[in-house]
Amino acid sequence: MSQRTAIAFAATLCVAVVGTAATTWYLVRGSAEDTAASADGRANLVVAQTTPATAKPVQPRTEFGARQAANAALDSYAAGNYGTFWDSWTKESQKIISRADYERLFQLCKPPAEGLRFTINRVDVEGDTARVEVTRLIATFTYTFRYENGQWRFVLPDNTRAEYQGRTVEQIAQERRASGRCAE
Numbered sequence: 001m002s003q004r005t006a007i008a009f010a011a012t013l014c015v016a017v018v019g020t021a022a023t024t025w026y027l028v029r030g031s032a033e034d035t036a037a038s039a040d041g042r043a044n045l046v047v048a049q050t051t052p053a054t055a056k057p058v059q060p061r062t063e064f065g066a067r068q069a070a071n072a073a074l075d076s077y078a079a080g081n082y083g084t085f086w087d088s089w090t091k092e093s094q095k096i097i098s099r100a101d102y103e104r105l106f107q108l109c110k111p112p113a114e115g116l117r118f119t120i121n122r123v124d125v126e127g128d129t130a131r132v133e134v135t136r137l138i139a140t141f142t143y144t145f146r147y148e149n150g151q152w153r154f155v156l157p158d159n160t161r162a163e164y165q166g167r168t169v170e171q172i173a174q175e176r177r178a179s180g181r182c183a184e
Contacts, residue, residue, distance in 0.1 A: 058150035066130035066145055067123045069152030074118040074134065074143075082106045085154075090146050093156035097164045108173035109182035113137060 059065040073088035086094065086102045097105075113136060121140070122133040128147040133140065144155040156164075163172060176182050 061147050063123045063125050066152045070132040073154050078117045080114050088154050090153040090155050101169045105169045109176045112183045
């Protein structure tokens, strides 16, 4: 077995053994000119950091990516999966109300349109911001999504942000019931 073959075999074995770790080994075999030009003729072993398996895949920073993210987020909301919907918010929006409080709000006051899906009419992307126009029943809304850490994330609208700030979940639910915004 030649020295080059032995190195390739050892590198392959390392990949098999270390492949499940957060660091993956790659055997880089350049062109014949690159190998011939190296001083000792050995293949180069390179360490590349890979993302952990638990990381979310990066969404494309495109109209298509924003549309897919908006559709998934709004479908979660429409289906009553409020925790999953909250998970799709920007980090700044999540600071306004905790996930547990947000889910509790909808236990206290179910929306009358729960179960009715949103239809996405239009998505306009400009840089890291997407404006998503949707229709639900006969009403049309425009929501903002922001590209954050490789994901399109829902931005809590200003009027909703104002409703949540400075009030308990029970107060918000009571105000919604009083204005007829609860299904019960």
